[in-house]
Amino acid sequence: xxxxxxxxxxxxxxxxxxxxxxxxxxxxxxxxxxxxxxxxxxxxxxxxxxxxxxxxxxxxxxxxxxxxxxxxxxxxxxxxxxxxxxxxxxxxxxxxxxxxxxxxxxxxxxxxxxxxxxxxxxxxxxxxxxxxxxxxxxxxxxxxxxxxxxxxxxxxxxxxxxxxxxxxxxxxxxxxxxxxxxxxxxxxxxxxxxxxxxxxxxxxxxxxxxxxxxxxxxxxxxxxxxxxxxxxxxxxxxxxxxxxxxxxxxxxxxxxxxxxxxxxxxxxxxxxxxxxxxxxxxxxxxxxxxxxxxxxxxxxxxxxxxxxxxxxxxxxxxxxxxxxxxxxxxxxxxx
Amino acid sequence: xxxxxxxxxxxxxxxxxxxxxxxxxxxxxxxxxxxxxxxxxxxxxxxxxxxxxxxxxxxxxxxxxxxxxxxxxxxxxxxxxxxxxxxxxxxxxxxxxxxxxxxxxxxxxxx
Amino acid sequence: xxxxxxxxxxxxxxxxxxxxxxxxxxxxxxxxxxxxxxxxxxxxxxxxxxxxxxxxxxxxxxxxxxxxxxxxxxxxxxxxxxxxxxxxxxxxxxxxxxxxxxxxxxxxxxxxxxxxxxxxxxxxxxxxxxxxxxxxxxxxxxxxxxxxxxxxxxxxxxxxxxxxxxxxxxxxxxxxxxxxxxxxxxxxxxxxxxxxxxxxxxxxxxxxxxxxxxxxxxxxxxxxxxxxxxxxxxxxxxxxxxxxxxxxxxxxxxxxxxxxxxxxxxxxxxxxxxxxxxxxxxxxxxxxx
Numbered sequence: 001x002x003x004x005x006x007x008x009x010x011x012x013x014x015x016x017x018x019x020x021x022x023x024x025x026x027x028x029x030x031x032x033x034x035x036x037x038x039x040x041x042x043x044x045x046x047x048x049x050x051x052x053x054x055x056x057x058x059x060x061x062x063x064x065x066x067x068x069x070x071x072x073x074x075x076x077x078x079x080x081x082x083x084x085x086x087x088x089x090x091x092x093x094x095x096x097x098x099x100x101x102x103x104x105x106x107x108x109x110x111x112x113x114x115x116x117x118x119x120x121x122x123x124x125x126x127x128x129x130x131x132x133x134x135x136x137x138x139x140x141x142x143x144x145x146x147x148x149x150x151x152x153x154x155x156x157x158x159x160x161x162x163x164x165x166x167x168x169x170x171x172x173x174x175x176x177x178x179x180x181x182x183x184x185x186x187x188x189x190x191x192x193x194x195x196x197x198x199x200x201x202x203x204x205x206x207x208x209x210x211x212x213x214x215x216x217x218x219x220x221x222x223x224x225x226x227x228x229x230x231x232x233x234x235x236x237x238x239x240x241x242x243x244x245x246x247x248x249x250x251x252x253x254x255x256x257x258x259x260x261x262x263x264x265x266x267x268x269x270x271x272x273x274x275x276x277x278x279x280x281x282x283x284x285x286x287x288x289x290x291x292x293x294x295x296x297x298x299x300x301x302x303x304x305x306x307x308x309x310x311x312x313x314x315x316x317x318x319x320x321x322x323x324x325x326x327x328x329x330x331x332x333x334x335x
Numbered sequence: 336x337x338x339x340x341x342x343x344x345x346x347x348x349x350x351x352x353x354x355x356x357x358x359x360x361x362x363x364x365x366x367x368x369x370x371x372x373x374x375x376x377x378x379x380x381x382x383x384x385x386x387x388x389x390x391x392x393x394x395x396x397x398x399x400x401x402x403x404x405x406x407x408x409x410x411x412x413x414x415x416x417x418x419x420x421x422x423x424x425x426x427x428x429x430x431x432x433x434x435x436x437x438x439x440x441x442x443x444x445x446x
Numbered sequence: 447x448x449x450x451x452x453x454x455x456x457x458x459x460x461x462x463x464x465x466x467x468x469x470x471x472x473x474x475x476x477x478x479x480x481x482x483x484x485x486x487x488x489x490x491x492x493x494x495x496x497x498x499x500x501x502x503x504x505x506x507x508x509x510x511x512x513x514x515x516x517x518x519x520x521x522x523x524x525x526x527x528x529x530x531x532x533x534x535x536x537x538x539x540x541x542x543x544x545x546x547x548x549x550x551x552x553x554x555x556x557x558x559x560x561x562x563x564x565x566x567x568x569x570x571x572x573x574x575x576x577x578x579x580x581x582x583x584x585x586x587x588x589x590x591x592x593x594x595x596x597x598x599x600x601x602x603x604x605x606x607x608x609x610x611x612x613x614x615x616x617x618x619x620x621x622x623x624x625x626x627x628x629x630x631x632x633x634x635x636x637x638x639x640x641x642x643x644x645x646x647x648x649x650x651x652x653x654x655x656x657x658x659x660x661x662x663x664x665x666x667x668x669x670x671x672x673x674x675x676x677x678x679x680x681x682x683x684x685x686x687x688x689x690x691x692x693x694x695x696x697x698x699x700x701x702x703x704x705x706x707x708x709x710x711x712x713x714x715x716x717x718x719x720x721x722x723x724x725x726x727x728x729x730x731x732x733x734x735x
Contacts, residue, residue, distance in 0.1 A: 042416040065516065072511035076504060079726040079735045080549045081534050084507070085527060091510050092523035096393055099516050103377040106359060112379060113356045137726055137735075169376070176397070187735075194733050303511070311514025313637070314573045316355045317630025318381035324629060325382070357515070378517055384622060389517040392524050 020046055033234055038164035041107035049233055052226065053163050054108050056235065058115045061101035062126035065119070066300050068094045070134035071143060079137060086183050087140060093180070097173045104165035120305045128286065129212045131294030138191055138198075138205035144184015145254070146206070146213035152181055153247045154217065162234035185254065192258050206255075207263045214278070215286045217244040223283075248276050358407060360386040362394055365402035372404050380405075482542070482601055487667035489543030490561070491658060492602065493551070494708050495590075496536030497562040500552060501716070502583060503529035504723055505570055514573055521619060525580070528612040535605045553727035557717050558710035561657075564703060565648035567715045574627055574637035578645045580620035585686050586652045587613045589678040598670040621689050628693025635694070642690075643698045651705030653679045 020026070025044040032039055039045055072091045078084035102112045118124035129147055134140070155177070158170040191202035218224055218240040230236035238246075248267075255262060266279035288294065357379040363372035375394045380386035386405040394400065414422050430436045440446050484492060506526035513519040537548040565583055570576050591613055594606035627634040653675045658668055665672075690697055706712070727733075 040416075042413065044416075068511040068519075075507040075510060076722050077726050079553070079730070079733075081500075081530065081537075081552055083735055084503075085530050085534070088507055088510065088523055088527055088530065092396070092520055092527070095510070095516050095519040095523070096396065099378060099393060099520070100376055102516075103359075106377065111356065172376075190735055194735075195730065197730060198733055307512045307514075310512070311518075311573070312355065313631070313633050314514035314518075314627070315357065315381075317634030318385065318626045319355045319357060319630075320634075321626040321630040322382035379515065380517065381626065385626075388619065388622065389521065392521045393517060396520075396524070 033162055033232075036160075036162075036234060038167060039162055040164045048229075050108055052230060052233070052235065053166065054105055054110050056230070057101055057105040057108075057166055058110070058118070059125050059127070061098045061105060061115065062119045062124055063130065064094045064098035064101060066126045066304065067130045067147075068098075069300055069303055070130060070132075070296075071140060073134065074137065074140055077137070078140075083140075083187070090144075090180055090183065093176055097176070100169040100172055101166075104163075104169040107165045116308065120301065120308055122292065122301055125290065127216060128289040128294060129209075129216050130300060131289050131297045132208070132212055133295050136201050136205060138188065138201040139209070141184050141187030141191060141202060142205035142209040144180055144182075145188055146184075146209045146251075147216070148177060148180040148184060149251070150213045150216040150247055152177060153243050153250070157237035157243075158235075160234070160237060166235075185258070188258050188260065192260060202258075203260055206260050210262050210264065211281055214244055214248065215281055215283075217241075217247065219283060219286070245275055248278050252276050357381045358409065360390070360405045361408050361411060362386075362390040363404040363406070364390075364394055364400040366400055368401060372402065375399075377408060383407075482539075484539060484543050484599070484601070485667050486543055487665055488599055488602070488671055489540040491668060491672050492536045492540040494561040494657060496533045496540060496551075497560050498566050498583075498587075499529045499536065500533035501560075501562045501719065502566040502579075503527075503533055504719060505566065506576075508570055509576065522576075525616050525619065528609075528616065532605065532609045532612075539601050539605070549727070553724045554731075557712055557720055560710065560712065560716065560720070561708050562712070562716065563648070563651050563707040564705055564713045565645065565652065567707070567713045567719065568645060568648060569715055571641065571644070572637060573623075574634070574641040575644060577620055577623045577627060578638065578641040580616065581624050581686065581689065582645060582649055582652075584613055584617040584620050585682055585689075586678065588617050589681050589685075590673055590675070593673040593678070597672070602671060624689055624693045624695070628690070628695045638693070638695055639698075642695060643700060646698050646700050647703040648705075650702045651707060653682070654705055654708065657708035 021029070021044050026046075029039070029043070029045060029049075032043070039049075068091045071087060071094075075084060075087050075091065078087050102115060105115060106112060115124070119126070134143065152174065155170055155174055159167055159174055161167045161170065188202050188206070191198040218227075221227060221239045221241045224240050227236060227239060231239070251262075252267070252269075264279045266277060268277050269275075270277045289297070292298075358381075359377050360380055360383075361377050362375045364375045365372045375390075378386065378389050378393055380389045383405060387403055390403045390405050391400075395403065503526045506522050506529065509522045510519055510526070513522055533552075534548050537551045541547055541551050565579060568575070568579060570579075588610065591606040591610035594602055595610055597603040597606060624638070627638045629635070655674055655676050658664060658672050659674060660666075664674055687697065727735075
């Protein structure tokens, strides 16, 4: 990650490659963005806009899919049948959200097979938070409260992203995810009202997930290479630091309800700013994990590769069956 | 459980991994009786029978639908976005097609 | 039932029919609700059905994040969630007989106290094994619940009425995959044939009667409430034979496993499965989650 100078978003034009498209096409694209309307898949768009979207949307989809794993690992051990059902439904939703996002990405002309290959070959990025381990049940609470909480803060503005299919996928995802954060909060609440051991488990999980969840908003604005252009394109609506601040301001009162603390001695209300101050995050660690050197990068990718490889014969068989039976009557014509 | 039998296949599966892609389907959901089917998104499935089931599993988990359509994405014919002018200009400027154009009858009941 | 035909007792003559209606509704509610306490025999019966559903849900839950395609992660999770729902209702109901919660029963019984059949204890294996297990079990369950919707026990009846529709979908899912894997490629066909050989021995136990019968007849406490499993066998056989034939597969002529799950005699697979399922709950006995 290179450190670039802070930029004001609107100094960047919506169309970067002036050589692309006809004058008319570029003008139409610019006016749609300027009017805060939606670009649809078959509209002309600058190739950099398309690339940015494919990258961001597929990273988002990969994050949902890889993000299933730390929680799926606890489905078999959930400590009550109610929690087991909730967790299963939540991990299932994540598969669903990955699918919505892959499907939106495919409208830009990049197939899921290509995206999946990039993922399992280690060429694609996904949210680095999922490379941290979830060793205790309280991690299910902390992931729901902090990780999904951060995701929601990130995602709500994306419901107005300028690319129609992305915005529509996000609307559906945000609607469904509203229970994810709550169930996490309630897991922690239950633990904090429980035995000493349960309380310690909860505090320990929050200690481990707090900083990584704040890093989910990406590097500080001054160092964020893609932010300015994404904001000019109305893909991104708020800067990384703005969203991070919003998240911290939201968390502190919730932590008070839980009776849980954050491992940040600098966390304090700043009357003047009207916001909570918080300490510097360890961006070297962030860069390390992002570069593939986090605690679980290798095992997460291996699990995805295994699922894909183990399933190959099934996908082939289903495709072969479809070819063999093509032309036979299909049940239920649309009505 | 038939481990020896399976292990033979494991190698073949690895070799062939990832080369079979199921086609893409567009999914339309009727959210309630009396309403039209509305486009919900897309998914992959090997054939129509599985596509409609996958659509049920993916897009109606929260009682969003009472009926599902699936259409192969490749079978959708769309208007040409470059011909937007030719297609949609004609409807512009023909306000007399809308009731709001007729202002003199305002205030007359049941009209 | 016509309300006006009901014999009217001495007082509150004028509004009695309305009161009756309300009371009838209360009975109907309690049938799906909180109050009815089953006899021990009915509780034992519900426990067997509930354990089957619980163990199978536990197994299918392991597919989530590992399925052959993402759409199938979602499909298998739906089936697992349905089964877990059935298990929770059945265990909650059974538990009332012993003043135990669904979680007491799921997490604090030892292996011999479980009543699950061996089929659901068999591991997921490859996708073919999971599909064959699903085909066998959902076909059996469909016939079972189709009969239990006529149960005179209102709770069993209510659970079956919801479950039978869900299981109908599970069976369809298994049938569709059986066709695709049976006919698809040489490899998928061979894997299905192997899975059938591995799992068919456990079919017989599903239709063992001894847990619910005495002297060849349904135990009197279960009369009208439970189903004699062997009576479901013919329909199961003809339905599965039809599916296997369409899928160009056959039910193998193979040995019959001895079963014993309903008596608490289990396969080797159940112990580790329970150890994993129960580990956290048992580390914190009495804790609330």
